[in-house]
Amino acid sequence: MNPTVDDVLDTGYRHPRDPVELWLARQWQEVIGFAVGIRENFFELGGNSLDAARVVNAVLEELGVQLPLNVVTEHPTVESLAARLRDHNGRLADPLVEIQRGDGTAPPLFLVHPANGQVGAYAGLAQALGEDFTVFGLQAAGLYSDVDPVTSVRAMAATYVEAVRAVHPTGPYLLGGCSTGASIAHEMAALLAEDGAEVRLLALLGDGLLDLGPRFDQPPGDLVAVLDRWKELDLVPPDATTGFVSRSARVWQANEDAVRDWEPRPYSGPLDVFLGPPPDRPAFADWPSAVTREHTPPDGDVAGALRGLIG
Incomplete structure (x- = not known):
């Protein structure tokens, strides 16, 4: 089997699979400062409550969905939070x-x-x-x-x-x-x-x-x-x-x-x-x-x- 990009990286990174996960991963990257995989924990990566509030605000501004402030605590991975948003994303x-x-x-x-x-x-x-x-x-x-x-x-x-x-x-x-x-x-x-x-x-x-x-x-x-x-x-x-x-x-x-x-x-x-x-x-x-x-x-x-x- 030929090596792929993910094989070359070999970092444990698991890439997003649909547009919601792609969008959320990009928001996390902009808040945290580096690319993240879909199963990495927001807070273990260095995110804090103020960073989580920035993610909630981005969801409201770009997707028009008002989430509770503790949503990132309850859904601390891109995969988990994407499941919460998938039915609300008209884009x-x-x-x-x-x-x-x-x-x-x-x-x-x-x-x-x-x-x-x-x-x-x-x-x-x-x-x-x-x-x-x-x-x-x-x-x-x-x-x-x-x-x-x-x-x-x-x-x-x-x-x-x-x-x-x-x-x-x-x-x-x-x-x-x-x-x-x-x-x-x-x-x-x-x-x-x-x-x-x-x-x-x-x-x-x-x-x-x-x-x-x-x-x-x-x-x-x-x-x-x-x-x-x-x-x-x-x-x-x-x-x-x-x-x-x-x-x-x-x-x-x-x-x-x-x-x-x-x-x-x-x-x-x-x-x-x-x-x-x-x-x-x-x-x-x-x-x-x-x-x-x-x-x-x-x-x-x-x-x-x-x-x-x-x-």
Whole structure:
């Protein structure tokens, strides 16, 4: 098995798995001063009652949920507090998810979801990049609501470009993706370049370099069995339901269909292709481009290779 970002870190850190856990982990990072895993105790990490009040205030300001002041004492981990908030977060289904907020010295990095539509797989990569870097994930429609998944790479790319420009209007743009996300990121880069925007990075990541989270080999038959397996592997929160498995299966199938029906449009910029150990060679390594630069990060250190490209 190829090493992943989490293997390289080897710190016991367990990354967030959904947008609520991602958002809470970011709030804790800003209050405490460093990245935290979903099961680390807020107070054992150095948080105090004033810090807890800042978290409660952030929940009220950004999510519109008034929590009691002692809520962090009762729910001292990201995982536990996320379960309290999950039913109240109306922004859960937004395509753009802020994974990590950096200091603004570098343009933000936008990473597009793999085939399962989720962006939690990029949390470990964001942490490994370092706290200087702002990292956003783009997640698929239909995971956290009953809207129909999008079945076209070009339609997804157009929607995601709009979301990206809402927070970063003028570029330059740093884009990347793994699995289905590689195709969508390529299409986004082509759209932005056609519009005269500067795309400084288009990073396409091989599947073996990241822990991509929940997967399907085929549409599931027994949703309960799939959910139990995902929980056993710690791929979903404890309060995940078979409804989430069903929506995930629809998203996965839509992404599979979208990539199958898509042909790369011409893109004049360079492709930075990240490969795992041989014989890993994903299809995008052979997409036509003026310049294709292949990288095989030593020990699976994708973050180090990305930092070198971003500068």
